[in-house]
Amino acid sequence: MRMHFTVEGMRYRPTLMIDGEALAPTPANIKYANRLIIEICERIRTGTFIMREYFPDSDETTSPAELTVESWLIEWLTTLRIENSTRGGYDAAIKFWSRAPCDGKQRTLGLIPLRALKLSHILTAIASRPDLSGKTINNYVSVLRQAFTLAVTDKLLSTNLAEAVPRAKHQRQPADPFSRAESEAIIAEAAKVDPQIHNYIEFWFWTGLRTSELNGLDWRYVDLYGDAVSIERVLVGGEEKDRTKTAEARLVRLNSRSRAALKRQRAVTGLAGGRVFQDPRYSRPWHSEEAFLRVYWSRILKRLGIRYRRPYNMRHSYATSMLMAGMTPAFCAKQLGHTVEMFLRIYAKWIDGNQNDLETARLESALGTRAANGVSSG
Incomplete structure (x- = not known):
């Protein structure tokens, strides 16, 4: 006896x-x-049918x-x-x-058959975790979108439902x-903890390197006589990479504070x-940020009574x-390895700060001139 049925058009x-x-x-x-x-x-x-559950010995178990x-x-x-x-981020998604x-x-x-998936399933899954930030949700949906793009190309799906997720x-x-x-207090406190921690923190405050760039910095890329370090390698998750986050090497100019920290180190x-x-x-290179956070950074801030912020904020402090x-913003952006556009987007508040009073004063001056000339502002 044979059974005849159709699943997803097959x-x-x-x-x-x-x-x-x-x-x-037989009748039975x-x-x-x-x-x-x-x-x-x-x-x-x-949408819950699985071929091998019913026909494990069939040649057609690849439904x-x-x-x-x-x-x-x-x-x-x-x-x-x-x-x-x-x-690691993809695994989490x-x-x-x-x-x-x-x-x-x-x-x-995860247990829904791929071809039985509906947009409502995805939206319900998202709604089940109101604790997740919008950024995290967008990252998770991005992974789903990429995976479904390949599924459409391989003709496993007719449409990419993740494209419809707002x-x-x-x-x-x-x-x-x-x-x-705060910066000076942290640097001074670090000097009491350990000379190397002192050098590490002061150099970070006065170069604004990314964590991966700082931990991957090698002496062969340091030119104390030329007053610069070349950022060509990074350390991410304990893995050394021969390229930076932006895939472009850059030269970071040293100032008196960062140069002094390097000379001591x-x-x-x-x-x-x-x-x-x-x-x-352990006299070993840093492999992650966690040990520094737990053993040194958190304790220094707590002793000083300074509001906790990640070490990465030393980069913001330098900017x-x-x-x-x-x-100039162009020079600052180059130092940090940003495009000028990104730099302006992040730090516009500090760029505008001193200029705002000047511009407002110009407006007030113009208003005063108009009033003196008998021109109504109404």
Whole structure:
């Protein structure tokens, strides 16, 4: 006896088997087959039919309905050549989509057959986590969109449902630099903790390097006589990369503070070569930010009573210090490895700060002139 049914446009005609033998068309077996086809049709209708559950010995066990959202996301991830740091973000997104509830039947989105997925499933999954920020949701949807783009290309899906998911609103957190007084207090406190921590923090405050650039800095890229360091390698997630975040090397000019910190550090690690900065507890290069945060940074801020901010905010502090010193945005952006456009978007508040009073004064002067000439402002 053969059963005939269609799943996602594909026809199947599996033979009913028990213990490797085809069922004979007896009245009892025909009744069994009728009950079975009713159950299968209902599973197909609800998008929960899996071929191998009913016909494990059939040659037609490759039904596209078996490919779930989770299994496709995992398969898609294996096609990518990405950095380990990027892979970690993708893994988090796949974990979210695999476990998020997607309907009133308490099913998770990951178990939904790929071709049975609906936009409502995705939206329900998102709505189940109101605690997630808009930025995180957008990142997760981006992963889903990329995976479904390949599924459409491979003709596993007819449309990319993730394209229809509206972007979640989120507000970019503004730069939150340390004040000059706070910066100097932190540097002074670091000097009491350990000479290398002192050098590390002062250099960070007065070069504004990214964490990955600072921890990946090698003595061969330091030119104390030319007053510059070349940023060509970075350290991300303990993995050294021979390119920067922007895939462009840049020259960072040294000032008296950053140069002094480097000269002190050269006496510690310069002779051995290799990485400039290291964890003083083990005399080994930093492999992540976590140890520095836990053992040194958090404790220094707590002792000083300074509001906690990530070490990355030392980069913001350097940017705003340059602006308040009257340096041009183009030079500042080059120092930080930003485009001028991005630099202006992040630090416009500090660029405008001193200029706003001047511009307002010009307006008031014009209004005063008009009043003196008897011209009404109404």
